[in-house]
Amino acid sequence: MDIVFQTDGKIFNHRVAGIFINHQHVLLQKGMNDSFWALPGGRIQLHEDSVCALKREFYEELGVSVQVGHLLWIVENFFELREQSYHELGLYYHVIGMEPDRFTIGDFYENEGKSILFRWIPIEELKQCELMPSFLKEQLGKLPGSTEHIVVRD
Incomplete structure (x- = not known):
């Protein structure tokens, strides 16, 4: 059971994410209904x-x-998404691939279907993203x- 709950019209979410850097590119994901990119991970x-959650998410997706x-x-992280207010507690780890080089140019999708798009984006282009x-x-x-501890109100 994912650690997420709703109360008083607000959603609390406990998420883990991985910073996977390869060839000066960072791996990002984008939900098919989202306009923004995020780091790979999940609840x-x-x-x-x-x-364990981060390892599971990378393997599943x-x-x-x-x-x-x-x-x-x-x-x-405090933000609004699809007319919902979120309070997200996120843990962000550096990750290293254990398998042969998975770096590819272009888009690819997660193993479970086509609902999450992945892309290696050059670090120097992140400001335009x-x-x-x-x-x-x-x-x-x-x-x-x-x-570091960071509080974000996007």
């Missing part, structure tokens, strides 16, 4: 630790095993050496 399940590295950011949460546009080019 953490009840009684699941965040590292991309069919790849990843090594989860350093926790880069703990993000309290609609990327959420917005702090990532600047921070993905200079990853922190220790875990």
Whole structure:
């Protein structure tokens, strides 16, 4: 069971995301009904630790095993999406691919269908990209050496 609940018309969501950088490109995902890009990941399940959740999400959506590295950011993200108010607690980890180089130019879709689009985007082009949460546009080019706490109100 995913850790997400709704109360008083607001939604709380507990998410994990991975920063996968290869050849100066970062892997991003976009839901087919979304106008914005985000880092790959998903909801953490009840009684699941965040590292296991991230490994599960990468395997389910991309069919790849990843090594989860350093926790880069703990993000309290407040935003509106489809006329809903969200309070998202996100854990953002650096990840490294465990399999042969999966870097490709062009779009590709997740293993489960065509509802999530993936693309390797050059880090230097992130400022022109609609990327959420917005702090990532600047921070993905200079990853922190220790875990940082960030509050975002996009």
